[in-house]
Amino acid sequence: MKRGRSSGGEFRVAVAAQLLVALTAGCVGAPPESSPGAPPSARRELTAGELRELLSRGTIRPVTEMEGDDPFAQVDPEMGEEAAEAERRDPAPRADGGQQTPSNSPSASTPNSPPPEAPAPPPNPYLQFGARIKVYPDGTITKPYPLRVGTGKKLKELIEAYGNFPLWTPELGAGPSAPTTVKLDLLEKWDVELYQDLRNVAVAAGVEQPLADWLVVTAGADLLQEVEDFINLFAAGVPQIEIEAKIVEVSLTDVLDLGVRSPDGVPMFEFPSKTFVKAFDSSMPNVSNAAEGILTVGGVQDAVTFNATLEALAINDNVSIISRPKIAVREGGRADISNTSKIPFLNIQGINNVGGFASASVAYQEVGVKLFVVPRVVGTQTVALNIDVEQSQISGSETVLLTSVDQPVQVPVVSQRSARTVVYLQPGQAVILGGLITERNVQNERKVPVLGDIPVIRHLFRSEFTRKEQTNVLFFIRPRILQGSDLNRQF
Numbered sequence: 177m178k179r180g181r182s183s184g185g186e187f188r189v190a191v192a193a194q195l196l197v198a199l200t201a202g203c204v205g206a207p208p209e210s211s212p213g214a215p216p217s218a219r220r221e222l223t224a225g226e227l228r229e230l231l232s233r234g235t236i237r238p239v240t241e242m243e244g245d246d247p248f249a250q251v252d253p254e255m256g257e258e259a260a261e262a263e264r265r266d267p268a269p270r271a272d273g274g275q276q277t278p279s280n281s282p283s284a285s286t287p288n289s290p291p292p293e294a295p296a297p298p299p300n301p302y303l304q305f306g307a308r309i310k311v312y313p314d315g316t317i318t319k320p321y322p323l324r325v326g327t328g329k330k331l332k333e334l335i336e337a338y339g340n341f342p343l344w345t346p347e348l349g350a351g352p353s354a355p356t357t358v359k360l361d362l363l364e365k366w367d368v369e370l371y372q373d374l375r376n377v378a379v380a381a382g383v384e385q386p387l388a389d390w391l392v393v394t395a396g397a398d399l400l401q402e403v404e405d406f407i408n409l410f411a412a413g414v415p416q417i418e419i420e421a422k423i424v425e426v427s428l429t430d431v432l433d434l435g436v437r438s439p440d441g442v443p444m445f446e447f448p449s450k451t452f453v454k455a456f457d458s459s460m461p462n463v464s465n466a467a468e469g470i471l472t473v474g475g476v477q478d479a480v481t482f483n484a485t486l487e488a489l490a491i492n493d494n495v496s497i498i499s500r501p502k503i504a505v506r507e508g509g510r511a512d513i514s515n516t517s518k519i520p521f522l523n524i525q526g527i528n529n530v531g532g533f534a535s536a537s538v539a540y541q542e543v544g545v546k547l548f549v550v551p552r553v554v555g556t557q558t559v560a561l562n563i564d565v566e567q568s569q570i571s572g573s574e575t576v577l578l579t580s581v582d583q584p585v586q587v588p589v590v591s592q593r594s595a596r597t598v599v600y601l602q603p604g605q606a607v608i609l610g611g612l613i614t615e616r617n618v619q620n621e622r623k624v625p626v627l628g629d630i631p632v633i634r635h636l637f638r639s640e641f642t643r644k645e646q647t648n649v650l651f652f653i654r655p656r657i658l659q660g661s662d663l664n665r666q667f
Contacts, residue, residue, distance in 0.1 A: 301397055305404070315355045318394040321407055325365060328389030331411050332362050339406055341399060355396030358403055363390040415507045415657055417551040417559060422652035423499045423515065425545070425567075427645070431491035435462030435639035439483050444636075446481035460622055460639035462487045484636060499545075504658060507553050516544030519570055521588050541590055543568045551655055559655040560600050567612055567649045568592040593649070606654035618643040 301311050310318040323331060336343060344359040353359040365386035372382030393403050437459040438444040505511040523539035550562040571591035575584045593612045601607060623629070623638030630637075 299397070304397065305400065312352070314352075315396055316353065316394060317397060317400050318392060319400065319404075321391045321393065321404075321411075322367060322388040323391060323411055325386050325389055327411065328362050328364055328391050331407065332360055332391060334410060335360060335403065335406060339403065341395075341403065344394075353394055356399070357395065358399050359394040361392040361394075363392065366390040415553045416504055417507060417553070418502065418504045418656045418658055419511050419513075419549050419551065420502045420654045420656070421500070421513055421547055421549075423497075423501075423545055423547070424650040424652070425495075425497040426648045426650075427493070427495040427497075428647075429491065429493035429495075430642075430644040431489070431493075432640070432642040433462040433487075433489040433491075434635075434641075435460050435487040436636050437461045437485050437487065439485055442483045444484050446483075448480070460624070460637065462489055462639055463620070463641050501547075505549075505551060507551060509550070511549045511551070513547040513549075514544065516542045516546065518542050519588055522585050524585060524587075541570075541588055543570055543590060545649065547651065547653075549653065553657065554600065557603050557657070558600055559657065560598065561607065561653065561655060562598050563607070563609065563651075563653065564594070564596045565609055565612075565651050566592065566594040569614070569647065571614075571616060601655060603656070606652055609651040609653070610648070612649040614645075614647045616643075616645040618645075 301309060301317055305317065305319055308319065312318075335341065339358075341358040342356060344353040344357040348357070367388040367390065368384045368386050370382040371385055391407075393400060395403060499515055501513045501515075503511045503513060518540040519542075520538055520540050523537050525535045525537075544567075546566040548564040552560040552562075554560050568590055570588050572589040573586045574589055575586060591614060593614065595609055595612065597607075597609070599607045618641070620641035621638065622640075623634070627637040628634050
């Protein structure tokens with residue numbers, strides 16, 4: 177027959193007392209009057225004072241402080257095995273109304289177990305989203321995102337179509353939006369700048385120039401982070417492309433300058449006296465004033481004296497100009513690279529039919545090399561380049577005679593070459609633009625009529641100037657998509 181919990185408790189106390197006596201029997205010596213061979217029944221019982229002394233010394237401990245499982249605390253001798261197992265699974269309630277926890281239960285804390293970890297504090301929104309935010313008590317955060325003028329509306333439509341966010345609409349109810357929804361407000365041309373001429377105090381009014389559209393986003397921290405990642409992917413993550421150009425300009429010049437003149441103070445031909453022609457002189461020097469080869473010849477033949485100075489000059493120029501500009505530009509932007517010089521000339525305006533003019537001023541003509549490139553990223557690695565190159569130089573001059581000042585005016589003649597193309601390049605590839613070759617041949621001949629055409633001796637009565645110029649310009653262009661490490665590296 178199953179006994180009640182109170183009877184079981186009395187049984188446990190009695191058994192514990194017997195166990196306590198058995199454990200402490202060897203610790204207490206026999207009384208003086210007992211002999212070593214005396215039976216156990218003759219041994220005396222512990223008094224209450226002796227038991228308290230043993231407890232104070234720590235030699236024995238109460239049953240409730242013993243470590244491990246106490247089989248007497250859970251098993252009743254009159255209970256069956258099934259009832260005992262049920263008693264272990266469902267311990268008796270405590271006096272304070274709670275439930276006892278078995279000492280071998282995983283939830284029971286031991287003296288060496290670490291204390292439970294405290295929950296992590298929520299992240300600081302100012303460290304996560306920056307200082308330019310507004311935080312509300314319910315956890316809603318508002319942050320503005322500046323965008324290029326004209327792109328705010330397109331990005332708002334892109335978020336609504338492909339963002340897959342729970343968007344706030346007026347149909348959800350009046351009042352502020354909840355942290356579980358995303359509210360988008362577009363302020364077109366919100367950021368403006370006032371430009372005015374600070375050097376001209378008479379012009380006080382300025383011109384407002386729009387700088388950016390603002391997209392204001394209001395949501396909880398988790399949703400705002402997702403919206404910010406979306407904006408960084410489609411708006412702020414525009415690829416940057418580095419354009420490396422190599423411009424090679426090769427110029428070849430060949431000059432041959434020949435001339436004949438008489439020595440200073442001496443005529444070229446002197447004839448004997450009493451002849452019809454006493455002397456004949458001709459001066460056809462070359463056009464160069466630089467160092468040159470001079471040959472002076474003379475002779476007497478049948479009383480005819482000949483004296484002449486031959487001038488000859490040959491120039492061979494080989495000029496190679498290499499420039500390697502490098503520039504970075506965003507996708508779709510235009511990169512301009514120019515290497516030019518300005519040539520001054522007299523700009524005559526209002527020339528009439530009699531050679532007069534209304535006004536004259538000094539103007540400048542820009543000549544040199546210009547390169548315009550617009551890159552676009554196709555796919556993930558291919559770069560499409562829209563290239564426009566231009567090369568110009570002074571090829572000559574024109575003379576304008578002004579009767580009002582009675583002197584000629586030189587106006588430069590500019591030769592211009594250009595090329596345009598669109599190419600698609602893979603990483604590491606480069607495009608070469610060549611064939612911009614210019615050849616210029618100048619021949620200048622001066623001679624004495626009739627005598628300058630006589631074979632053999634005609635070179636004594638003429639001067640020749642020959643100039644041959646050839647210019648070749650090559651453009652080597654190589655693009656490269658910049659990554660994050662390239663933009664953040666130190667110089």
